[in-house]
Amino acid sequence: PDIYSSRLVVQEANTDIASLLDWAREKGLSIKSIEEYLPPFDDVFVELVNTEDEGV
Numbered sequence: 001p002d003i004y005s006s007r008l009v010v011q012e013a014n015t016d017i018a019s020l021l022d023w024a025r026e027k028g029l030s031i032k033s034i035e036e037y038l039p040p041f042d043d044v045f046v047e048l049v050n051t052e053d054e055g056v
Contacts, residue, residue: 007037 010016013036024031 004032 008016008020017034017036021031021034
């Protein structure tokens with residue numbers, strides 16, 4: 001990622017991406033690209049195990 005990139009965590013990418021694009025357009029912002037990121041299953045599993053170990 002370059003200095004102008006961001007990663008947002010949302011509940012529903014399909015609807016939230018559309019809302020984000022509408023918001024940016026209303027603010028006069030330009031978005032070069034936007035895409036849904038699907039982490040590898042192994043990464044998700046490790047995060048779930050770590051969360052369980054922390055008692056959360």
